[in-house]
Amino acid sequence: MAVNKQMEKTPMPEQEPQIRAANFEEVAKGYTVEMAVNEAQRCLHCKTRPCVSGCPVNVQIPDFIAQIAERDFEGAYQTIRATNSLPAVCGRVCPQESQCESKCVRGIKGEPVAIGRLERFAADTHMHAETECAVKPVPNGHKVAVIGSGPAGLTCAGDLARLGYEVTVFEAIHTAGGVLMYGIPEFRLPKTIVQREIASLREIGVDIETNMVIGKVLSVDELFEQGFEAVFVGSGAGLPSFLGIQGEELLGVMSANEFLTRINLMKAYRDEYDTPIKRAKRVAVVGGGNVAMDAARCAKRLGAEHVYIVYRRGENEMPARLEEIHHAKEEGVEFLFLTAPVQVLGDEGGRVTALECVDMVLGGPDASGRRRPIEVEGSNHELSVDMVIAAIGNTPNPLIRTTTEGLEANRRGCLVVNEETMQTTREGVYAGGDVVTGAATVILAMGAGKHAARSIDEYIRGKGR
8 A cells, every 4th residue: 555655634514714703604614525635545554453542432433544545434433433423523623633544653753644634534424424223123122211312412423323222322412413512613613413323322322311310301310210221420520610719700701601502502693593592793702722713713703893812821831623723713813821711890880891801921830740830929911802711611510410329529519430331339320521521522422422331241241140
């Protein structure tokens, strides 16, 4: 097989920044066939396959890349799908630069192979060509309940369905997809892609029931009474954290969770929808992760003249993906590093008028391993804004653990599990994703769902012996 010695990744076509900053269409346009084949030929097909070790769901990366190089695009998709239930999603939102691509040997003297872009290409090519429904596996006579239809729940459900389990997914809101639907903007992850991935799981027998709030409509105990032999909790971390500063009760302060849900799930950016949302002129987004980047870029697209990322550490400490930071900068988002909010200011009508901030300097490492920000005395200054969005993290909703006996949680409200099996402190109940780790990445949640599916299968088969 020919090897392409080009040192840099094959560029992916994108919308121009000044154009995309005014619409919600997907930023990256995807590879053409020739681009994909060219990039696939950069793979060295190392015997040790280090890239696979960096993938939380164990995609056989060199195999599917070789198939793309040979123009067997459907074969490439099927190779990915053997271990990854959501390839079109992962190809778009996984932090490949810190996972599979970080292990790529081509990255030693140049740029790594664009594994994520090739995964997206294979998935999109399959979706455009797909004509036949998947074949349902032979039922094995056992039932499993999955709570939550985010990436952890969907992965667990898909893996169990392929093993013949009758799987029912219980989703609290009216649309399946979890954070993929309410948290990630259309310009990064089109919702039609998410729903196509979910439809493929339904085709193999996964039943998804929406508007089912477990802990209210049904309890975990009642699920067992209905004949489910195991329960997987993948309910995510949807409870937003706030700033804890004076003035955050003012009109114009909201969590990134609410802001993004109104935009992504409730289509507030489209004129034909009645979803109310504030269209501010000057917006401060507090935080430095991917959620902060998403909120800032959405605010820009809603017409804000100035959007500021207010982050208490430096750019090198930001947890957001480099690609998201780069895109935000291109689109005109302004970054205020080493800056921390101390008070939200408002007018007589209770509306936001400014964010009072202080300058910071970095000291020694804290518990997270990053340098600790220290306030500079007397550095108080005001940032004129009419909206403040808190994007400093989420925690799990306590509903399930407070309505289910035997479930233990840590001080952050995350469920305690056995890391080897993903079983909680109650027999037959497993958990994974953000409900265990706190807010993390889509692919790590998927890896947890896959891990739990294997353990649930072993648990149920063990009971039958």
